[in-house]
Amino acid sequence: MAAETAEKKKVEVFDTEEDLAVSLAKYTADLSDKFSKERGSFSVVLSGGSLIKALRKLLEPPYIDSIEWSKWHVFWVDERVVPKDHEDSNYKLANDGFLSKIPMLPGNVYAINDALSAEGAADDYETVLKHLVKNNVVDFSAATGFPKFDLMLLGMGPDGHVASLFPGHPLLEENQKWVTFIKDSPKPPPERITFTFPVINSSTYIALVVTGAGKAGAVQTALGKSESSHKLPVQMVSPEGVLTWFLDKGAASKL
Ligand SMILES: O=C(O)[C@H](O)[C@@H](O)[C@H](O)[C@H](O)COP(=O)(O)O
Numbered sequence: 001m002a003a004e005t006a007e008k009k010k011v012e013v014f015d016t017e018e019d020l021a022v023s024l025a026k027y028t029a030d031l032s033d034k035f036s037k038e039r040g041s042f043s044v045v046l047s048g049g050s051l052i053k054a055l056r057k058l059l060e061p062p063y064i065d066s067i068e069w070s071k072w073h074v075f076w077v078d079e080r081v082v083p084k085d086h087e088d089s090n091y092k093l094a095n096d097g098f099l100s101k102i103p104m105l106p107g108n109v110y111a112i113n114d115a116l117s118a119e120g121a122a123d124d125y126e127t128v129l130k131h132l133v134k135n136n137v138v139d140f141s142a143a144t145g146f147p148k149f150d151l152m153l154l155g156m157g158p159d160g161h162v163a164s165l166f167p168g169h170p171l172l173e174e175n176q177k178w179v180t181f182i183k184d185s186p187k188p189p190p191e192r193i194t195f196t197f198p199v200i201n202s203s204t205y206i207a208l209v210v211t212g213a214g215k216a217g218a219v220q221t222a223l224g225k226s227e228s229s230h231k232l233p234v235q236m237v238s239p240e241g242v243l244t245w246f247l248d249k250g251a252a253s254k255l
Pocket residue numbers: 047048049050051078079080090155156157158161162163164187
């Protein structure tokens with residue numbers, strides 16, 4: 001088991017954020033190629049925050065011309081419940097910085113329904129996912145009974161949160177729903193929808209992209225030798241598939 005666990009978790013440390021971005025582009029492009037060939041489509045889940053900028057090398061040659069963008073289906077691991085053109089929208093962040101610069105098929109971009117309440121938007125997103133699983137656009141894990149995304153690109157907050165799953169919050173325990181909502185997020189804005197851990201952990205590949213010395217403490221808790229009694233959300237990321245940490249020197253400085 002130990003060997004299997006070791007094989008399923010990789011930690012890569014880069015001298016600079018620029019080096020990290022180069023490697024993340026190759027990693028994503030290779031998986032795009034693999035799943036486009038194997039499944040005829042590629043389901044990619046994005047986060048907010050600095051992740052979008054970390055994907056910038058995909059917008060350059062060779063990737064911009066070689067990736068089969070029409071195979072991509074893009075989702076969000078979490079979204080703030082605000083209009084799509086609001087400054088706080090994770091959709092807007094991704095669209096302005098990435099999606100509008102690639103030849104994505106508009107129908108393959110799955111933003112939340114911003115006309116609904118937090119609860120309504122979470123239910124609606126789960127319904128959308130159920131249709132896509134039925135049509136085989138999104139894979140399904142027979143082992144867990146949850147959707148199985150090809151690649152999840154996760155960021156992490158300095159407090160160790162991933163998606164909108166925050167330390168000590170009851171949502172960490174959600175084990176039925178695919179998508180849920182939070183109205184008391186400790187990080188503003190307070191209302192968000194988020195994938196649950198069973199969905200996150202059913203993924204085939206997860207990249208945890210973490211940069212900057214401000215994250216070093218949480219990275220140390222997750223990957224270092226220090227023992228802590230309560231688990232940070234990032235420590236609950238444990239996919240069926242392969243987890244790769246992409247760290248820069250700052251984030252890895254306490255390891
Ligand atoms: O909805 C949010 O508030 C963001 O999506 C958030 O969860 C983000 O991904 C992390 O805080 C990491 O952000 P940075 O990479 O910018 O530090």
